[in-house]
Amino acid sequence: MTRASMNGRIGGFTTDPSHVGPIVRARRVWDYRRILWVLVKGDLKVRYSDSVLGYLWTVLEPLLMSLVFWFIFTKLFIRGDPRFTDPYIVFLLSGQLPWYWFNAAVSGTTKSLLGEAQMVRSTNVPRELWVLRTILAKGAEFIFSLPVLIAFILFYRPHINIEILYWPVAFLLEWLLLVGLGLMLASVTVLVRDVDRIVRIILRVLFYGSPVLYSINQGRIEKVAWLYTVNPIAGILDLFRVGIFPLEMDRNRVIVASIETVVIFVLGIFVFARLERQILKEI
C-alpha cells in the first residue's frame, strides 16, 4: 500500500525510523530502477548528441593518451623488462580504460548532488539515484570504449588465458568501489564545498600511484610495495589484466582490494543515509 498504488505506480514514503534502514533504502532504489535507467539514458543522450564527434570522444581521449604514453615508454625511455607489459599498447589500454571510468565517475559523483541541486530539491526520488546515474553513465561509456582495446588485442594476438573470466569480477569490484566512494563524496561535498578540489588532486596522484602505465614488477619498489597492496585500484587493475598479463596478478593485493571495496561500499551507504537530512537542508 505504501509502496505501490493501484496502478503499479510508485509513491508515498514514511520517515518512521523503523522504516529507513539500508534494506528499505535499497528496495526503494530498486523500485525506481526504471527512472534510474531514464536518467542514465538522458545522460548518454546529452553526451552523444551534443557534440559533433559524439561517440568518437569516448574512444579518442584514452586512445590518444595511450598512444602518447606508448611513444614515451617504448621510444624515449626504457620500460624495464618487457616480459611484464608486452604488447605495451594492450597493457596500457587495459589499464587506462578502467582508470578513465574510475576518474570520470569519481569526479562526476562529487558534483552529482550539487550539480542537480534543483532536481534534488524538487523531486522525491531516492537521493542515491543521482549518484548511481553518474556511475552507470560513465560505466556505459567505459563499455562503449572497449572496442578499441579489443581491436588492439586482435591485432597483436597476445596469449589469452582462462583467467580472462575474472574480468567481470573486476568490473563488479570497480562498480562497488565507485558506488561507495560516490555516495560518500557526493554527500560530503554538499556540506564541505571544497572537497571536490582535494578530490581532483588525489585523482591525479592516484593515476601515477596506481599501476596504470607501468607494471609493479618492473621497478625496485620493495620498500613501497605495501602502498600498492593498500591501493584498491592496483588490485582491481590486476584482475582486469590477469587474462593477458598473468604476471600482474598478486593474490594478496586482490584480496585486500576486495575487502577494502566491500568496506567502502557499506560505509558509503551509511554515510549517505546519515548525511541525507543535512544535505537536503543545505543544498
Place this chain on the structure above:
Amino acid sequence: MDEPVISLRDVGICFSKNRKRRRSLRDLVLHGSPAPKAGEFWPFRHVNLDIRRGEAIGVVGRNGQGKSTLLSLIAGVLLPDEGTVTVREGVAPLIAITGGFEGELSARENIYLVSQLHGMTRAEIDEEFDEIVEFSEVGEFLDTPFKHFSSGMKVRLAFSVVSRLREPILLIDEVLAVGDKAFRNKCYARIQNILEGGDTTLFLVSHSAAHLSRFCTRGIYLLDGQIRADGPIDDVIRQYEIDTDTLEEDLADSDL
C-alpha cells in the same frame, strides 16, 4: 479506508541560524567538527496533522512561518529532525516548479523525463502528450533546449507537465503568481478540474483569500512554526486576518 493519506506526528525540523552554513575544509580542519556553532532554530516543531484523501487544504501564514517547510516535508524533499512524516500516496509538487527540468534537453525530452521521474510510463505520456503541449502553448518550440525558454514559457510548460502527473496529492506553493493573467486563469480552471474528480488531495499556499476559499475546504494557519488554527477555510482566513490586523495596529501603535 479512512486512514489519513498524510500524517505528521510531533514533527520538528531544525535549521542552523549561523549565516555561514556552508563549511569549508579549513573550518573542518581548524575547528575539528563540521557542526555549526550554537544557534539553531526550529521553523517547525511539535506539529501534528492528519489529512484524509480528497481534502483541499489552504495554508495561510505570514512569510517565514513554516508554510514552505510544511510543503517540502510532505513532498519528501526535506526530512524531519523529530517525529514522523508519513505520506501514503504519490505527490505532484508544484513548489520549485521548473526545478525538475533539464536545461540541456529539449521541451519534448523534458516532458518525458519529468513525467517518468514521477512514475508515468511512456505509453501514458504518449496519451497525454498533445494535451500537455497544447495547454503549455509552446508547441512551436518542442525541440528547443529548455534553457533557451523565457521564464514565462518555462513555467507554462512546467505547470502543464506537473499538473498532469496523475499523482493523487497536489502541492501548490504560490507558483501561480508567475505567468500572465490569461494563463493563470487557465491554471485555476485546470486545478478546479482536478479537484472535481474528488480523489485528489490538495495543498495550496496562497496569500489570496479569494483563491483559498474558491479551492479549499479546510484551512491551516501557521504561526511561529505551530498550527495556530485548523478548521473550515473561511473561519481560518478570518482569524488570520484578525491576527494580522491586530499586528498592524500594534506596529502602528509602536510607531507613535
